[in-house]
Structures are given as C-alpha cells and as structure tokens.
Amino acid sequence: MKLWNRVFLMDPGRQGEATAALVAAHEAVNAASDYGYNLWETVVGPQGQYGGSALVSDVEAFTSGALMHDDADVEQMARLGSAVNDLVDGRPEDSYWDVRHVLGDWSETPAYATNVIHHAPLPQLGALTGVAIGVAERLHEVAGGPISVCTSVIGTGPRVRLILGWESMAAWADGTAIGMADPEFQERVAAGGALPGVNLVVESNVMRRLV
Secondary structure: OEEEEEEEEEOHHHHHHHHHHHHHHHHHHHHOEOOOOEEEEEEEOOOOEEEEEEEEOOHHHHHHOOOEOOOOOHHHHHHHHHHHHOOEOOOOEEEEEEEEEEEOOOOOOOOEEEEEEEEOOHHHHHHHHHHHHHHHHHHHHHHOOOEEEEEEOOOOOOEEEEEEEEOOHHHHHHHHHHHHOOHHHHHHHHHHHOOOOOEEEEEEEEEEEOO
C-alpha cells in the first residue's frame, strides 16, 4: 500500500479563501470519484501550508483518472481547480510513500496528524527504517494512538516518515510530552541519530483534517 501526498503552499494573506477553495475542490472530487482524498491544514509549522492525502492500492488507476465517475462534472472540477490555483503561493509537491509498519487503529482518519520526517543516505535507509519502527512501537506503548512508518525515495530523496494520529490538540500535547519523558523512547531515537549521515527531524508539523 502506498500513501500519496500533495503539499500546497497558499497565500498566507488569503488563508480563509484558500481553505474554502481547497475544501470545496476536495469535497467535489470525492463526491465524483473513488479517490477518497483527505485535506489537511498545518496548525504547527509553516502557515499557509496544506496537504492532500490518499491511500493508493493501484498506482496506475490512481494516476490515470480511472477512479473518476463517468458522470463527473468536468467543468465544475475545472472551475474549482482554477479557484485553488489563483491562491497558490508556490509549486505544489507530490510524493508517494510506501507504508512499512502500522500500529493502532487507522479505520477512521484522525482529526489531527503529526508528520516527522528523517533523511538518510540511501545505504542507511533500511537501518533507519528499522530504528523508526522501534521508536514508533515504544511511543505507541507509552502514549497510545495510531502510528504509521513510511519510506520514500523518488522525488523526496531517501526519507523515513512517522505519521501519528491524534483526536485533539490536547491529545497531541499529552502524547508528545509522555514520549519525550520516556527514557527508552529517547534511547531508540538516539540510536537513529547515531547512524552515519542520518539527519533526524528534517521536517515536522501538526496538521488538522479539513476533509
């Protein structure tokens, strides 16, 4: 299974308009297709940053447009897409991530998600993935909540990503504090940092789900 992501940087001075335009576009596409997109807004991290996501079981079907319904209103999609494009403040970036390890219940998309991304030289990608799985398992033990470990190479460079789901910002704050205070969690993080050439936490944020 793969996870598709698109990161949007929108005009921060028109964030209300951007949110409305993105929500309208994603809801319309979901109603007219089997893509099942989620839309996220960064609440801790770069302001004006949004993310689209979807689980992908068939890359060819996903990229070819085969998931659109025959009765989809193409003209409406074009209008909604144009409204989004008018507010973009940077080139959107797409990526695919291979889901390597899953902990907890992901049957419902969480209200909030933390993304933590580490960079590794390609020869260290496997080792860092193993360490990240250990970090995720320990955090899940002490803090609960769903966690996924993903990897990506093409378009991103070799990276390992932890995605943590939360039901609220309070749950995020509490879970993060519990993990940071746990000695075994810290030991597992340190093992990743000790790998040659590895850069831990090159990107991190907290995002709120809009769709």
